[in-house]
Amino acid sequence: MKINFKKILTLGFVIFLLLQFYQPARNLDYGRVLPIHFTKTYDVPLDVKNILQTSCYDCHSNSTEYPWYSYIQPVRLFLDNHINEGKENLNFSEFGNYSERKQGNKLEEIVKQIKAEEMPLASYTMIHKNAILTQENKKVLINWIEQTRDSISSQNYMTVVQ
Template sequence: MEGIRKKNAISKSKLVFMVLLAVLLLIQLVRPQKNTKASPAGKAFVDTFKVGKQVDAILAASCYDCHSNNTNYPWYSEIQPMAWLMDKHVKDGKEKLNFDELPSYGPRKLNSKFTQIIKQIEQNKMPLTSYLWMHEGARLSMDDKKLLIDYFNSLTDNE
């Protein structure tokens, strides 16, 4: 009798494994649309606001993936559910700030956005810690933070 129970337990665990494997394979077929446009990330922003090469390089490494119309997708973004998580991060990021849309904003909204960027950097809220786990190169040094804060302060009327 005990042998039959062991065999049933093994069969049940094989069935659970097979169902989980099938679900994992099936979810690979459901893919979010990628965040890619024809123009390079931040191009309009860089041109409109005369962004220097150093500031642009920092923004490209630390901001544009989630805050522009062009995301640089790493290998793990091809595997579900990581692609869904990335898609949510990018959508949330673009909703709060999209560098590609900043040139179309009026002066008050621009000033507010630039002030928010400064606050986020000063409070170490950006880039997100979860983003830095897989993108070590996006970490802002003290010099990077100072350069960005000085740059965005130069664009605000809060000085």
């Protein structure tokens, strides 16, 4: 039995073309910032907000800035899976819906991941160079998050004592 590579390549190309018609809904909030958004839940300084927006929001919010190659399948499926996984772990757009305890835990986890250089992911920063956290960015984020986390802890302590 002879394998016809030309037919296999043609079939593969046709399948690839047909895949391009599958374009699921995008993770876009069109600039809406609801009262449960992280920046509405806390008084976030502009420098912290900018760092989060540049390095975190594409995967951890309801507002992703999609690159041009996101229109190509199966790349889009990979991106959507990555975004959904990121939002499942932490979603800045819905941060206010978390309990105070969960908010404190999420803030603690953010600090741990930044210190361990696990976030943003290397696969993301390879393409998005502006998302790489500089030492100064890390310091600003960690300091602000630790102060905020400590204020949550003290508020929870005061509530328990009363």
